[in-house]
Structures are given as C-alpha cells and as structure tokens.
Amino acid sequence: MATLSALHTKNKLFYLLLALGGLMVLAGLYAVHMMEEHGHIISGMNNQIVWGLPHVFAIFLIVAASGVLNVASIGSVFGKTIYKARAPLASLLSVAMLAGGLTVLMLDLGRPDRIIVAATNFNITSVFAWNIVLYSGMFSLVAVYLWTMMEQCMNCWTKPAGFAVFAWRFILTTGTGLIFAFLLARQAYGSALLPPMFIVLSFAWGLAVFHVVQAVIYAWNEKVLDPTILQRKKNLLGIFVLGSLYMVATYHFTNLYFANRVEFEHFILFDGGLFPNLFWWGYVFFGNLIPLALIYLPGLGQTRCVMAASMAVVLGAFVFLYVFIIGGQAFPLSIFPGFEVSSTFADGQINEYHPSVYEFLVGIMGLAIAFMITTVSVRVLNFMPQDKHYIAD
Amino acid sequence: MRLIALLLLCLCATVVWAGQTTPFKLDIGQGGKCVKDPEWMRKNHMQLLKHQRDEAVRKGARDDKVSLKTCVECHASTKDNSVIARDDSFCVACHRYEAVKLDCFECHSGVRKSYWLKRNAK
Amino acid sequence: MSEVNNQRRAFLKTSLGAAAVAIAPGMLLFDMAHGSTEPVSGKVRWGMLIDTNQCKPGCDECVTACNTENGLSGGKLPTDSQWIRKIEIKDISTGRQSSLPMMCQHCEHPPCVDVCPTAASFKRADGIVLVDKHRCIGCRYCMMACPYKARSFVHEPLHDQNPDVPRGKGTVESCTLCVHRIDEGLQPACATSCPNKAILFGDLNDPNSPIAQKLRTVASTQVRADLKLNTGIRYQGL
Numbered sequence: 001m002a003t004l005s006a007l008h009t010k011n012k013l014f015y016l017l018l019a020l021g022g023l024m025v026l027a028g029l030y031a032v033h034m035m036e037e038h039g040h041i042i043s044g045m046n047n048q049i050v051w052g053l054p055h056v057f058a059i060f061l062i063v064a065a066s067g068v069l070n071v072a073s074i075g076s077v078f079g080k081t082i083y084k085a086r087a088p089l090a091s092l093l094s095v096a097m098l099a100g101g102l103t104v105l106m107l108d109l110g111r112p113d114r115i116i117v118a119a120t121n122f123n124i125t126s127v128f129a130w131n132i133v134l135y136s137g138m139f140s141l142v143a144v145y146l147w148t149m150m151e152q153c154m155n156c157w158t159k160p161a162g163f164a165v166f167a168w169r170f171i172l173t174t175g176t177g178l179i180f181a182f183l184l185a186r187q188a189y190g191s192a193l194l195p196p197m198f199i200v201l202s203f204a205w206g207l208a209v210f211h212v213v214q215a216v217i218y219a220w221n222e223k224v225l226d227p228t229i230l231q232r233k234k235n236l237l238g239i240f241v242l243g244s245l246y247m248v249a250t251y252h253f254t255n256l257y258f259a260n261r262v263e264f265e266h267f268i269l270f271d272g273g274l275f276p277n278l279f280w281w282g283y284v285f286f287g288n289l290i291p292l293a294l295i296y297l298p299g300l301g302q303t304r305c306v307m308a309a310s311m312a313v314v315l316g317a318f319v320f321l322y323v324f325i326i327g328g329q330a331f332p333l334s335i336f337p338g339f340e341v342s343s344t345f346a347d348g349q350i351n352e353y354h355p356s357v358y359e360f361l362v363g364i365m366g367l368a369i370a371f372m373i374t375t376v377s378v379r380v381l382n383f384m385p386q387d388k389h390y391i392a393d
Numbered sequence: 394m395r396l397i398a399l400l401l402l403c404l405c406a407t408v409v410w411a412g413q414t415t416p417f418k419l420d421i422g423q424g425g426k427c428v429k430d431p432e433w434m435r436k437n438h439m440q441l442l443k444h445q446r447d448e449a450v451r452k453g454a455r456d457d458k459v460s461l462k463t464c465v466e467c468h469a470s471t472k473d474n475s476v477i478a479r480d481d482s483f484c485v486a487c488h489r490y491e492a493v494k495l496d497c498f499e500c501h502s503g504v505r506k507s508y509w510l511k512r513n514a515k
Numbered sequence: 516m517s518e519v520n521n522q523r524r525a526f527l528k529t530s531l532g533a534a535a536v537a538i539a540p541g542m543l544l545f546d547m548a549h550g551s552t553e554p555v556s557g558k559v560r561w562g563m564l565i566d567t568n569q570c571k572p573g574c575d576e577c578v579t580a581c582n583t584e585n586g587l588s589g590g591k592l593p594t595d596s597q598w599i600r601k602i603e604i605k606d607i608s609t610g611r612q613s614s615l616p617m618m619c620q621h622c623e624h625p626p627c628v629d630v631c632p633t634a635a636s637f638k639r640a641d642g643i644v645l646v647d648k649h650r651c652i653g654c655r656y657c658m659m660a661c662p663y664k665a666r667s668f669v670h671e672p673l674h675d676q677n678p679d680v681p682r683g684k685g686t687v688e689s690c691t692l693c694v695h696r697i698d699e700g701l702q703p704a705c706a707t708s709c710p711n712k713a714i715l716f717g718d719l720n721d722p723n724s725p726i727a728q729k730l731r732t733v734a735s736t737q738v739r740a741d742l743k744l745n746t747g748i749r750y751q752g753l
Contacts, residue, residue, distance in 0.1 A: 039684045041670040046593035050655040050668065110653015110668060110685030117650050121633040128632035128656055184626060184742060185662030333664055335617070335738060339604040343617070344591045345664060347602055351593070450647050453555035453639055455698055462678055500648055500683030502676045509678050 010220075014379065021372040028365020031358040032107045040110065043359040048351035049329045054108040056321045057363030060205070061101030061370060062135075062176055063198055064317070065094045066169040067206020069142070073169075076145075076162025082229050085385040087162070089217070090210060091146045092377050093370075094169075095139065097209070100370035102135055104362055127178045134172045141165050150381070173199045180328075187264035188328030193254065197247040201317070204240035208291075208313035211237065214385070215307050217378060225303065226387060234306045238295040241313060245288045248320070260337060267331050268323065272350070275327040278319050287316010326353050417490050418481040422468040428459055435487075438464075442497075461497065462506055469505040477503035551698065560623075560642035561692055562719040562747035563706065564726050564735060565615060569713035572614035575601050580708030581618075584693060586677040596667035596682075598690045599705055613753065616705065616714070619644055619665040619690035620738060621747035627657035627666065636687075642719075642747050643692045651686040658687060662739050665689045692747075719747065 034042060045052040068090050075084030106115055123129050145161040148154040177195030184190045211233065218225050252269065255261040268275050291309035294300050330351045335341065341348035377383060427434055429441070441459055448454040457463055468483040469476050476483045477498050484503070488495040502509060581599045582589040591597070599618040605611070625644045627636045635650035636657050646657075646666075658666045666689040669682060676682050679695040693703035701707075706716040717726030735749040 039671040040668065041594050046670070047596070047658070047667050048593055048664075050658045110655070110687070111651065114650075114652045117633050118652055121635075121650055123631055123634040125629045126632045126634075126656075128630065128654065132632065179656075182630065183659055185739065186659070189659075329659075333662070335663055336602075336604050338607055340607055341602055341604050343600045343602040345597050345600040345617075346593065347600075347617075347664070446649060448554070450645070450649070451637060451639070453641065453694070453698060454552055456552040465678070499672070500676065500681040500686070502678040502681070504675070504678065506678040509675075513677075 014375075017375060018372065021368045021375065024368035025365050025372065027361045028107075028368065031361035031365075032112070034358055035108075035362070036112070042356060044353055044355040045359065046351075046353075048346050049326060049353040051325055051329065052353060053322075053355045053359045054104050054362045054366075055325055056318060057366045058101045058104040058108075059176065059325070060317055060321055061097045061104070061366050063173060063202045064205040064209050064314075065097035065101060066138075066173045066176075067202030067204070068093045068097065068210050069165060069169045070203050070206055071210050072145070073162060073166040076158055077166050082232065082387065085387050086210070086214070088146060088149050089214065089378075089383045089385060091142050091149070091165075092383055093210060093213060093374060094206075095142050095146075096370040096373035096377070098135065098138060098142075099373060100366035100368070103369055104366035107365075108359070108362055127175060127182055131172075131175045131179070134168070134175045138165075138168055138172050141168050170199060173202045180324075186328065186333060187255075187261045188268070188324070188331060191251060191254070193247070193251050197244075197251055200240070200243045200247045201320075204237065204244045204313055205317045207233070207237050207240055208310040208317075211306060211310035212314065213374065215303070215310075217384065221384060223384075227303075229387065230303060230306060234295050234309075237306070237309065237313070238292060241288055241291055241295075245284075248283075260334070264331050267350075268327050272327065272330070275323050275330070279323045279327075282319030283316050283323065286312055287319060288313075291316075329353075417486055419486045420470045420472070420479070420481050420483060422470050422476070422483055425467055427467075461501055465503065466505055466507070469503075469508075474505040474508035475503050555639060555641045555698075557640040558720060559640075560719045560747065561697060562621065562642065562717070562726060562749065563703075564715045564729055564749045564751055566713045566715070566751045567613045567615045568752040569711040570614050570616065570709075571711060572603055572612070574614075574710070576708050576710055577601075577616050577705035577714065580704040581690070584677075584696075584704035585680045585691075586675075586682065594670040596669060596688060598665075598667070598688070615750060615753070617663060617665070617738075618705075618748070619692070620663050620744070621690075621692060623745035623747070625744065626660040626662065630656045630660040632656065639694070641697075643694055643697070644689075645691055645694065646687055646689065648681065648683060648686045648688070653685040653687065655687060661689075662742055662744070 043052065071083055071090035072087035072094075074080050075082075075087040106112055109115070118129075118132060122132075141161070141164055145158070145165045148157040148161045174195040177198035180189040181192060181194040182190070214225070252265060256265045266272075268279060270276050291312045294305040294309040294312070330353060332346070332348050332350065335347065429437075434441075442461060442464075445456060445459045446461070448456065449460065465476050470478070470482055473479065477485050477495070480486065480489070482503075484495055484498070497503075578597075578599050578601060579589070581587065585598060587596050587598060589595075599616050601614060602617045603612065603614050621638075621642055621644045623638075623642070625636070625638055628634075628638055628644065630636075632654060633650045633652055635647045635652070636644070637647060638644050653668065655668055658664075658668060666687050668687050669684050672684045673682055680691075682688055693701070693705075696703060702716045703714075706714040715726050715729060717724040719727060719730070721727055730749065733751055735751045736753050737744075737746045737749055738753075
C-alpha cells in the first residue's frame with residue numbers, strides 16, 4: 001500500500017510530466033508562429049522536398065491512431081475478453097494520437113489561418129478532402145464508442161459501435177495510403193500496394209504504442225500485468241511486425257521489377273547515402289529484426305523485452321516514414337525518361353533536405369499533444385484495464 | 394486562432410458611422426463618384442470584392458469597374474500612390490479603427506498600377 | 516416535342532438578337548472601356564507549341580521575361596519560385612542534346628486539380644490551369660502530384676507585387692500562361708520574348724489558328740504523354 005508521502009511525490013510527478021508536455025506544446029506553437037511570421041523559408045522544406053519532418057510525425061500519429069484501435073476491435077468485434085478490457089484505453093490513445101497528428105498537419109499548412117476554407121470548399125476528387133471527412137468521422141465514432149463502453153446503460157451498443165469503428169479505421173488508413181498511391185508520376189509512390197501496406201503497418205505501430213503506454217500505466221499504478229496476457233499480446237505484435245515486413249518487402253520487390261523504378265529502388269536501397277542506411281539499419285534491423293528477436297528468441301520475451309521490442313518498433317516506424325516520405329522526394333522526378341537532364345530547378349539532381357529546429361518542434365508538438373490528452377484522461381477517468389482472472393477464450 | 398479573433402471582431406465591430414464624418418483621419422485619394430454610394434460601400438465593399446474576385450479568378454469575367462485594382466486607382470493617396478502605406482491610408486485607417494485584419498494586400502499590390510508601371514519601367 | 520422546343524428556341528434567339536441590337540451601342544462602349552466582363556469561353560483552348568530545334572541552349576530570355584512580367588525574384592535557391600525553367604536534355608542512348616523551356620503544361624486532366632482539397636487548383640474554361648490563391652491553404656499536395664514539377668511554394672513574405680499578378684506567402688503558384696495578358700488580348704511574355712520565335716501560342720481548338728495549322732503539319736509530342744493528361748503545351752523536335 002502506498003504511503004501518503006509516496007502519493008504526494010506521485011502527484012508532484014504527475015504535474016511535472018504535465019508541465020513538460022505543456023512546455024513542448026508551447027515550443028511547437030512558438031515554431032508555428034515563427035513559420036507564420038517568416039514563411040516556410042525557416043524550415044528545411046523547399047520546392048523539391050515539399051513535405052518534411054512534420055509530415056513524418058503527423059503520418060506516424062495518424063497511422064498509429066488507426067492501428068491502436070485494433071486492440072479495441074479484437075475485443076468488441078471478435079469478442080476476446082482480455083482485449084475488451086483494453087478497448088477504452090485503446091480508443092483514448094487513438095483519439096489522442098489523431099488529435100496530435102492532425103494538429104501538426106494543420107499547423108504546417110502555408111495558410112493555417114484559412115483552415116475553415118478546407119471545410120467550406122470541398123473538392124470531391126481530392127483524397128485530402130476525403131480524409132478531412134474520414135478524420136472527423138473517426139473522432140466522433142470513437143467518442144461514441146468510448147461512451148457506449150463507459151456508460152453502463154449504453155453497453156448494449158458497444159458491439160455495433162465497435163463494428164463501425166472497425167470498418168471506419170480500415171477506410172481511414174486506406175485513405176492515408178491513397179494520399180501516396182494517387183501520386184501517379186512519382187517513382188516512389190503511385191502504387192496500389194500502399195493502402196494495404198499502411199493498414200498492416202498501422203497494426204504493428206498501434207500495438208507497439210499500446211504496449212508502451214500500458215506498461216507505463218501499470219507501473220504507475222503499481223500493478224503487474226498477468227504474464228499470460230502479455231504472452232498473447234506479444235505474439236500478436238510479432239505477427240504484425242512480420243506482416244509489415246512482408247508488405248514493405250513486396251512493395252520494394254514489385255518496384256524492382258518495373259524497369260522505370262529500378263533506379264529509384266537502387267537509390268533508396270543501396271546507393272542513396274543516408275536513406276539505404278536508415279532503411280536497412282534503422283528500419284529493417286532495428287525496427288523489425290531486433291523486436292522479432294526480443295519476442296521470439298528462447299529465453300527472451302518477458303515484460304521488459306516486450307517493452308523494448310515495442311519501443312524499437314515505434315522508432316523503426318519513424319525511420320521508415322522518413323525514408324518513405326523524404327527519400328521518395330529526394331530522388332529526382334523523372335520528366336524525360338531515357339534522358340539525362342539538368343536545370344536551375346534541380347531536375348535530375350538528388351534533392352537535399354536539412355530539417356530545421358522549427359519543423360522538428362512542430363512535429364514533437366504532435367507527440368506532446370497526444371501525451372497530454374492521454375495523461376490527463378487516464379488520471380481523471382477510469383481507463384485502467386480491469387482483468388478478471390484470466391480464462392482462455 | 395487568428396480566424397476566431399477575426400470573426401469575433403467582425404461581430405463586435407458593427408459600428409457604422411453616422412453622417413459623413415469619420416472619427417479619424419482618412420486619406421481617400423482622388424475619390425470621386427464610386428460604383429455605389431459611400432454608405433453602402435462602407436458596409437458591403439467586402440461582398441462586392443469577394444463576388445468580383447471569384448468571377449474574375451475562376452471564370453475570367455473581369456469587370457474592371459468593380460475590381461480591386463480600380464478601387465486602388467481611385468483611392469490610393471495622391472501623396473504616395475498607396476492605399477496601405479500609412480496609418481491614414483484609405484484601407485488601413487478604417488480597418489485599424491474597426492480592428493479587422495486586412496488580408497488583401499499580403500498578395501495584392503496596394504499601389505496604383507499606373508504608378509507601379511512607371512516606377513518599374515525605369 | 517422536340518419541334519416545339521426548337522420553335523421556342525428559335526423564338527428566343529430572335530428576340531434575344533433583337534434585344535442585343537437594341538442595347539448593342541451602349542454595350543460596345545462599355546466593353547471598350549472596361550474589357551470583357553463575360554466569362555471566358557470553353558470553346559477556346561489556349562496552348563503552345565515549342566520548337567526545340569529553335570530553342571538555343573544557354574538562352575534564358577523566356578525565363579527573364581517571365582520573371583519580369585510576373586514579378587518573380589529570379590533567384591535560384593531551392594526555396595525560390597520558378598514558373599518557367601530551361602532544361603537541357605541529352606538522350607542517353609544516342610547522345611542527342613536539346614534545350615527546352617519547361618513550365619505548367621496546362622493539362623486537360625490536371626493531377627493538381629484532382630488532388631487539391633479546397634478546389635483552389637482549377638482549370639479555367641479556356642484550358643488555363645490556375646491556383647485560386649484565395650482558397651489555397653498551402654498543403655503542397657499539388658506539388659507532389661504534378662508530373663512536371665511546375666509548381667512553387669511561396670516561402671517568404673512578398674512585397675511590391677505586380678498589380679496584375681498577385682502572389683503571396685504560404686500559397687502555391689505556377690505559370691498562369693500570363694492569364695492577365697491573355698485576357699487583354701496579348702500573348703504570354705515568354706512567347707513574345709523568344710528571340711528565335713520558338714514558342715508559338717494560340718487556340719488549339721480553332722482549326723484556322725497558326726498553332727492548330729502547324730500542329731497538323733509537323734510532328735509534335737507531349738511530355739510524359741504516357742500519363743494521358745493531354746497537355747496544352749506541345750513540343751516539336753524532341
């Protein structure tokens with residue numbers, strides 16, 4: 001039993017964490033203000049690398065927000081008890097990360113003051129415009145879902161709400177993948193494989209984030225997670241990591257088969273300087289092989305290993321997105337296939353990107369927002385998973 | 394944030410001046426006969442500009458009579474050829490008094506075209 | 516039924532014609548004083564034929580003319596706007612070299628218009644692809660989607676813009692085909708500035724226009740024709 005003084009320390013720690021998060025949000029807002037004042041010239045983004053670090057953070061948060069709901073879906077849609085107990089926490093994380101990601105995306109716009117224009121002028125053919133609907137729909141659906149779970153007289157509606165969220169999140173991640181899949185001219189994108197790839201990636205990233213947060217909450221409340229539960233969830237993470245590795249491999253293999261994309265694949269996988277290193281060491285080795293080893297190697301796989309594996313998956317996700325988004329734009333767009341080209345506008349050249357502290361702060365702000373929403377909610381509402389004595393389904 | 398502030402200010406700033414005098418110094422440039430009477434213009438010039446802007450930009454229907462360029466042509470100060478250069482310039486003085494953000498001239502030129510052409514020909 | 520409709524149409528035509536004759540003198544005066552107040556016609560499609568055989572390597576008169584006309588700084592930093600640029604190309608297999616200006620190709624099916632969330636990117640009835648900067652929120656998705664890298668993002672606050680060419684920080688911009696000149700009956704600045712007359716501008720839809728006649732007689736190509744965007748800018752001698 002915690003003593004009174006221990007509780008006091010904890011209280012202080014809580015407010016300290018909150019203040020830290022708030023400080024990070026403030027720093028982000030300062031960066032946004034500077035970018036408003038001086039324009040994007042103070043960021044590392046330019047006319048060749050038009051999307052940079054903020055988009056890496058935002059897309060991670062949005063994809064993981066969709067993936068974390070997997071935990072809830074397994075509970076509500078497939079009726080697994082241990083996941084059902086975790087559905088509220090998963091939904092909360094989803095809303096928090098979605099809020100963080102969207103804030104970053106919105107504040108990186110050239111004219112964030114005009115965001116209302118995006119709501120009043122709707123271009124039906126734009127996947128960005130669809131995504132605006134998908135994101136706001138996701139917010140409301142998850143909110144309703146949470147309500148049906150937390151309000152006891154609404155419990156009977158949990159299943160239909162869970163189904164709706166389940167379907168919606170598939171469409172949402174498809175929409176995120178389509179943003180890139182629709183870029184017909186770029187060698188790095190323009191592939192129908194991207195939406196399913198993002199869905200599988202979201203499973204792994206979402207579950208990894210969930211593991212980390214869950215472990216922190218259990219530690220905070222001085223509770224121990226039933227090892228059998230961890231065992232099952234750890235295996236699931238392993239399968240998702242293998243699945244995402246498979247999707248990424250397929251994407252690169254198909255590209256390697258198309259003669260007009262071979263050059264790009266060589267760039268991103270072998271001779272593109274930073275990018276192949278990040279891809280092989282950062283993503284494949286650190287973000288996939290290490291977690292797989294931590295999960296499956298005999299003798300490993302305890303709580304601490306699963307935590308480490310999850311964190312490695314999250315870091316690997318950032319590296320993957322950096323290579324995917326920045327590397328994809330760094331490779332010169334082929335306007336004249338079969339020709340050697342040169343111009344004043346970087347045609348035929350590898351594009352350089354040197355992120356500035358401002359865009360980094362904007363990106364970090366997304367994480368901080370997600371962190372603050374989660375921390376405050378977990379404290380004021382009951383999101384702690386309540387496990388009955390574990391019985392196999 | 395800025396937008397919310399702007400909306401709030403628009404709501405608050407419903408003061409329409411009675412009579413012909415303004416409570417602050419205002420350089421109306423050449424002035425002359427406007428396309429509508431001044432009372433109407435004070436309240437509704439933004440609607441007129443917005444309508445004209447969509448017609449001109451998206452459909453190519455350029456009605457010079459009500460274009461922003463023509464507004465500037467008449468109302469730019471005779472001293473510095475601008476509607477935005479000083480505190481009492483035609484657009485600035487009013488917008489400052491009403492505390493409404495003036496967004497046109499981040500992109501549009503606030504200078505009389507005839508003057509701009511003369512200056513840039515040099 | 517259709518006969519009745521035709522009769523009605525004929526009647527309307529005559530009466531409208533009569534009305535037009537009645538007010539024509541006044542209208543004409545107005546038109547001369549103020550330019551066209553009518554929306555542009557969808558029967559026209561503006562385009563260009565660029566003869567790369569006439570385009571000199573190293574010459575960038577068209578670029579300079581564009582910068583002057585549209586008030587661009589002419590800077591070549593990765594954050595500077597370039598609406599038109601000269602590209603030197605060399606066929607890898609044959610070694611043949613040519614030089615050409617590259618800008619917005621004014622596609623019939625522009626990817627930038629498809630992807631724009633706010634419909635700020637749009638195609639005018641006469642085929643000119645433009646950015647409505649009043650609506651652009653600066654998301655840069657069009658820059659990702661454009662197969663020609665034709666678009667630039669304004670990275671800094673601007674001052675003293677050309678009154679005919681509004682441009683501003685935080686929005687995306689590209690070649691407007693000098694729409695402000697076209698609407699006054701003039702040709703785009705690059706076309707008039709080329710010392711070798713390599714750029715022929717005109718109405719692709721009018722069979723009697725010089726550009727349409729030339730396109731009928733010489734071999735021309737569209738850049739990335741495989742994408743089937745049906746560009747308004749065509750190249751000869753590639």
